[in-house]
Amino acid sequence: MAPKDTPKDNIAISLLSRAHSPDSATRIFTEKIKTRPLHLKPSQADNAQHHRRIERQRKLEARKKKLKPKPLSSRQRRALCLYDIPKDAQKYSIYEPLHKMWIGYIHEVLGEGRPISPGTAAKLCSADFHGAEVEVVRSRCVSRVGVKGIVVKDSKFTFEVVTRADRVKVVPKEHTVFRFVVPRLGQEGEEKGEEGERGNKQELVFELHGDQFIFRAVDRANKKFKPKFLRDV
Numbered sequence: 001m002a003p004k005d006t007p008k009d010n011i012a013i014s015l016l017s018r019a020h021s022p023d024s025a026t027r028i029f030t031e032k033i034k035t036r037p038l039h040l041k042p043s044q045a046d047n048a049q050h051h052r053r054i055e056r057q058r059k060l061e062a063r064k065k066k067l068k069p070k071p072l073s074s075r076q077r078r079a080l081c082l083y084d085i086p087k088d089a090q091k092y093s094i095y096e097p098l099h100k101m102w103i104g105y106i107h108e109v110l111g112e113g114r115p116i117s118p119g120t121a122a123k124l125c126s127a128d129f130h131g132a133e134v135e136v137v138r139s140r141c142v143s144r145v146g147v148k149g150i151v152v153k154d155s156k157f158t159f160e161v162v163t164r165a166d167r168v169k170v171v172p173k174e175h176t177v178f179r180f181v182v183p184r185l186g187q188e189g190e191e192k193g194e195e196g197e198r199g200n201k202q203e204l205v206f207e208l209h210g211d212q213f214i215f216r217a218v219d220r221a222n223k224k225f226k227p228k229f230l231r232d233v
Helices: 011-017 022-034 050-065 074-079 092-110 116-127 217-221
Strands: 133-139 148-154 157-163 168-172 176-183 202-207
Touching: 011 022, 011 157, 092 116, 092 148, 092 176, 168 176
Parallel strands: none
Antiparallel strands: 133 148, 133 176, 148 157, 157 168, 176 202
């Protein structure tokens, strides 16, 4: 039985024969149509081995996520009392060495023996007050005036201080003015005695307006403070 697709019965030969001679039509059909390569798109990998590889990678990623602990939320941290100071650690004597370290740190910020300039004041605004001994001198809440202690926690909105009576006080920064004293250091790095009254050359007294310090200590270190008019002063 003869094949159905003989060159004479092929529709392409019939169409080419209308425009070309029989030899030319046969040659064009052989070169341009019959022997022309057909390019196919590469097929996607669809086999069992490829699926097993993908499934194995997915399981490894899921296992890594399980091994890595998920960070605690703010609510969980508060529930675990991670930010609270234990009762046995609420003692003024524990934080006195921290206060001495802060005095050395603040002297490096201010520059021992240098006059207080606007640039120095800007550095003081960006300083860290963990370990500073502050005193509330003005506040809208009268009961807070006179509270004095070492700062053990400098959060965005509050100062948490430990008083000499071994009690922790949380003082909001808003509408509150704090005072802290920086004693002069002797040649050997020790604090000089109380010579003269407060405000003399033996110590520096600063007042800190809490409304201008409603920032975290980390954010305050990179912030540029500019002079502003204080309405509540």
